[in-house]
Amino acid sequence: MYEGTIVQNNKAINMAAATKSWFLLITLSVIAIYLPAFVDNRSLTIIGALVIVVLKGQQIVDIFMELNNAPKLWRTLFLSYILLVPLIITIIYLV
Template identity: 50%
Template sequence: MAYGRYALDYSLSTYLCDLTFMQIINSNKKNTLSWLWLMVLTVISTFIGLVINNKALFIASVLFIVFLKGQQIIDIFMELAQAPKFWRRLLLGYVTLLPLVIGFIYIL
């Protein structure tokens, strides 16, 4: 019985260590992909004005990219994708509502 308990505890701790290790590897991959995506979005938002002549569409595109970038930072870098929903929604609400308000000010 005691040996069985030891075996369970040992293998469980090893399992959790292994789980944590895999999570860190996955997290590093996610961070790297997110970083590359953020860099690409930044360059696109800087030069998007060269291909979009319509002012409203240009502003909407740039602000939509702000939302996409904000979402990446909140979910991946801040790790709020794994946090309680309230905090994730609060931060995502910020990067949704603020660009919307700014967009309305510029476009209307």
């Protein structure tokens, strides 16, 4: 009986975090859509879009995949992938 209460409380906490994260993801998506309209510099637009990709990826890894509670190796691997791919794309476009 005690374990069920913990699970229910955990689900409530995760649902609240997931809802906040979902709103953040929607907001970042809208910003990414309108970013080229407000930033004239192509390089800044690309960097801004890639920063948004990193932020969204971090939210997905930590909140929706729940890797913030996983072993450090797995979380580190996923987060490094999220950082490395946009970094490589940024270097390619800026060079």
